Amino acid sequence: xxxxxxxxxxxxxxxxxxxxxxxxxxxxxxxxxxxxxxxxxxxxxxxxxxxxxxxxxxxxxxxxxxxxxxxxxxxxxxxxxxxxxxxxxxxxxxxxxxxxxxxxxxxxxxxxxxxxxxxxxxxxxxxxxxxxxxxxxxxxxxxxxxxxxxxxxxxxxxxxxxxxxxxxxxxxxxxxxxxxxxxxxxxxxxxxxxxxxxxxxxxxxxxxxxxxxxxxxxxxxxxxxxxxxxxxxxxxxxxxxxxxxxxxxxxxxxxxxxxxxxxxxxxxxxxxxxxxxxxxxxxxxxxxxxxxxxxxxxxxxxxxxxxxxxxxxxxxxxxxxxxxxxxxxxxxxxxxxxxxxxxxxxxxxxxxxxxxxxxxxxxxxxxxxxxxxxxxxxxxxxxxxxxxxxxxxxxxxxxxxxxxxxxxxxxxxxxxxxxxxxxxxxxxxxxxxxxxxxxxxxxxxxxxxxxxxxxxxxxxxxxxxxxxxxxxxxxxxxxxxxxxxxxxxxxxxxxxxxxxxxxxxxxxxxxx
Numbered sequence: 194x195x196x197x198x199x200x201x202x203x204x205x206x207x208x209x210x211x212x213x214x215x216x217x218x219x220x221x222x223x224x225x226x227x228x229x230x231x232x233x234x235x236x237x238x239x240x241x242x243x244x245x246x247x248x249x250x251x252x253x254x255x256x257x258x259x260x261x262x263x264x265x266x267x268x269x270x271x272x273x274x275x276x277x278x279x280x281x282x283x284x285x286x287x288x289x290x291x292x293x294x295x296x297x298x299x300x301x302x303x304x305x306x307x308x309x310x311x312x313x314x315x316x317x318x319x320x321x322x323x324x325x326x327x328x329x330x331x332x333x334x335x336x337x338x339x340x341x342x343x344x345x346x347x348x349x350x351x352x353x354x355x356x357x358x359x360x361x362x363x364x365x366x367x368x369x370x371x372x373x374x375x376x377x378x379x380x381x382x383x384x385x386x387x388x389x390x391x392x393x394x395x396x397x398x399x400x401x402x403x404x405x406x407x408x409x410x411x412x413x414x415x416x417x418x419x420x421x422x423x424x425x426x427x428x429x430x431x432x433x434x435x436x437x438x439x440x441x442x443x444x445x446x447x448x449x450x451x452x453x454x455x456x457x458x459x460x461x462x463x464x465x466x467x468x469x470x471x472x473x474x475x476x477x478x479x480x481x482x483x484x485x486x487x488x489x490x491x492x493x494x495x496x497x498x499x500x501x502x503x504x505x506x507x508x509x510x511x512x513x514x515x516x517x518x519x520x521x522x523x524x525x526x527x528x529x530x531x532x533x534x535x536x537x538x539x540x541x542x543x544x545x546x547x548x549x550x551x552x553x554x555x556x557x558x559x560x561x562x563x564x565x566x567x568x569x570x571x572x573x574x575x576x577x578x579x580x581x582x583x584x585x586x587x588x589x590x591x592x593x594x595x596x597x598x599x600x601x602x603x604x605x606x607x608x609x610x611x612x613x614x615x616x617x618x619x620x621x622x623x624x625x626x627x628x629x630x631x632x633x634x635x636x637x638x639x640x641x642x643x644x645x646x647x648x649x650x651x652x653x654x655x656x657x658x659x660x661x662x663x664x665x666x667x668x669x670x671x672x673x674x675x676x677x678x679x680x681x682x683x684x685x686x687x688x689x690x691x692x693x694x695x696x697x698x699x700x701x702x703x704x705x
Contacts, residue, residue: 203481203521204420204628242286243311245272245402245461247503248294248303252279256299263297272461273403275468278506282402282461284311291496304499306460307486309542322419324620329608336606344430346437346621349613351573351603352593356633357700358440361640365703366432366443368643373428373446373635374475374516376466377421377482378456379413380448381617384422386430386437387446395447395473400454402461404469411448412617418456419616421448423624424481426615427632428639436621437613440636440699444643447475457485457542460500463559467507471514476642478511479635480520480559481628486540489555497555504558512564517642517650517657519635520560521594521627522569522582526680527552529561529584530690552584561587566638566654569691570594570630572601573610575664577680577691579672581627585683585690590661592633592697595625600672633697640702660705661695663687 248264250256255276256264264271268287274280279301287293291303325333325346336348342362353359372392379398382391398410413421429446430439439446449469451462463484470478484490484504490497508518527534529552538545552561559565569588570578577583578596598610611623634657641656642648648656666682666689673679682691 203483203524203631204624204626243284244286244290245306245311245459246283246285246291246303247306247460247464247499248281248283249301249499249502249506250279250281250299251301252277252506256281260297260299263294263300267293269294272401273465275464275507278468278510280464280503280506282464291499295495302495302499302502304496306500307457307542308540309486322423322616322622322624324616324622333606344432344434344436344438346613348606349608350437351607352612352633353438353440355571355573355575355593356440356637356697358636361699361703362432362438362442365640365643367441367640368443368646369445370646371444371476371639371642372474373441373444373477373479373639374449374470375421375425375428375446375479375632376449376451376463376470377424377479378418378452379411379421379450380425380446381412381422381615382448384426384615384617384619385435386433386615387422387425389431389433390429390442390445392445392447395470395475396449397469398450399462399465399469400450400452402465404465411450413450415617417454418452419622420481420624420628421450421452422617423614423622424479424628424632427612427629428479428636430615437615440633441639441643444639452482458482459485460503464503464507467504467511467518470516471511475511475516477517477519477635477638479632480518480565481626481631482521483523483560484558486542488536488539488541489534489550489552489557491550491555493554501556501558505562508559508562508565512650515650517566517638517653518559518564519566519568519631519638521631522560522567522588523557524580524626525582526580527582528680528690529557529582529587531584566590566634566657567693568592568627568631568634569693570596570627571692571696572596573603573607574601575696576601576667576672577670577682578625578627579679581630583680583682583690585688588690588693590634590658590694590697591664591692592630592637594627594630595623637697637699637702640699644703644705656702656705657697658694660698660701661693662698663695664692665689666691
């Protein structure tokens with residue numbers, strides 16, 4: 194079924210070239226839709242009554258015969274088992290499946306990954322960012338032609354000098370031995386700015402909870418969201434005389450599709466994505482989403498507890514195998530260190546309702562998981578984006594994610610306060626959100642790994658934070674200029690709630 198509330202809380206899609214009035218879509222607390230679309234549903238999900246579950250057991254070996262028999266007796270069918278982390282993906286039409294299996298010896302936790310039945314194939318197109326117009330393309334190309342070494346659209350990318358990526362590229366574009374995986378809605382690897390750097394071997398479709406390695410399965414269909422393709426271009430669009438330039442235009446990028454036809458990112462797909470990245474030599478993962486259907490997963494709920502545990506195991510395993518996991522902080526202007534937050538959107542796959550949560554106990558996953566690099570967004574003036582979540586001790590680092598052009602106007606020749614990226618079909622366009630901030634940090638992490646090829650994930654993260662440009666709190670923070678404080682920043686210049694350790698620095702990434 195289709196989500197009753199806007200999806201892609203990590204991205205705000207705005208048509209290119211829109212004026213001030215349209216930019217008001219980026220007011221604090223506002224979300225925007227993505228473009229869900231058709232895709233083949235799992236073959237086991239045809240009766241319309243099954244739910245998907247994760248069953249967590251002791252890692253390191255295949256599920257015991259006792260557990261397997263109990264799953265079958267409770268009406269479950271094992272879809273796949275990630276034995277290294279002890280996570281089993283199961284489909285069952287028994288509404289008491291999780292409750293029954295939790296009582297079985299050897300089962301540590303179990304829970305439904307969704308509240309809606311497994312979907313059949315469906316098509317729902319709710320819109321996508323508009324591409325750059327011919328006039329905008331021509332103007333940008335004319336401007337960039339005057340600057341030696343720039344790609345045609347680089348003059349529109351205010352975000353690159355904001356993190357000194359333009360200067361970094363004079364020293365290094367990054368190494369082809371480094372791969373960044375985009376866990377997202379799919380990546381169009383035929384795009385001329387992505388094709389030169391695309392890593393097919395590290396790409397897959399994980400939507401069903403197990404890897405689909407069919408050639409091209411990682412691509413979005415024509416009616417699906419361009420979100421993953423936009424993110425991939427921000428990270429690694431090639432410096433090839435075509436279009437735009439990525440933060441790390443010399444590294445490789447892969448597509449791991451974890452967003453389903455209706456735009457949901459369910460636990461089984463996310464676990465599959467991290468496991469695939471772990472087993473295929475990925476150095477950095479980018480995660481510009483939250484795991485549906487709960488914005489915050491509360492550990493005192495047995496279902497949600499199981500989801501937190503499953504994704505936690507997967508992220509830890511990916512890091513153990515060498516990957517730095519980078520995630521977007523979210524777009525609701527929430528203080529993630531507050532005593533309570535009202536979440537009006539969960540569960541978003543059936544009927545959501547207001548609920549009050551403690552964000553220290555109810556987690557946005559993978560964003561708030563230990564070891565994950567949590568990224569806040571900034572605009573063209575270097576201030577926290579109007580929509581970006583924040584919180585001292587939660588936000589690790591900041592990077593450009595765009596903002597309303599009316600709030601943070603870039604210096605010419607850039608014209609939009611949003612972030613330029615690649616779009617399917619060989620096009621380019623603007624989007625904004627912490628979804629766009631996270632790939633900037635993933636790109637900088639890839640440059641660090643390129644400079645220090647033997648650095649562990651812990652070392653890459655340490656360098657990422659040490660090299661960040663310390664940024665003091667914005668006080669008062671009145672982003673819309675209406676005389677009212679829109680958010681309160683706490684902490685010192687080098688570790689605060691808006692910017693964490695500071696603004697990501699690509700130049701230091703290639704010189705330290």
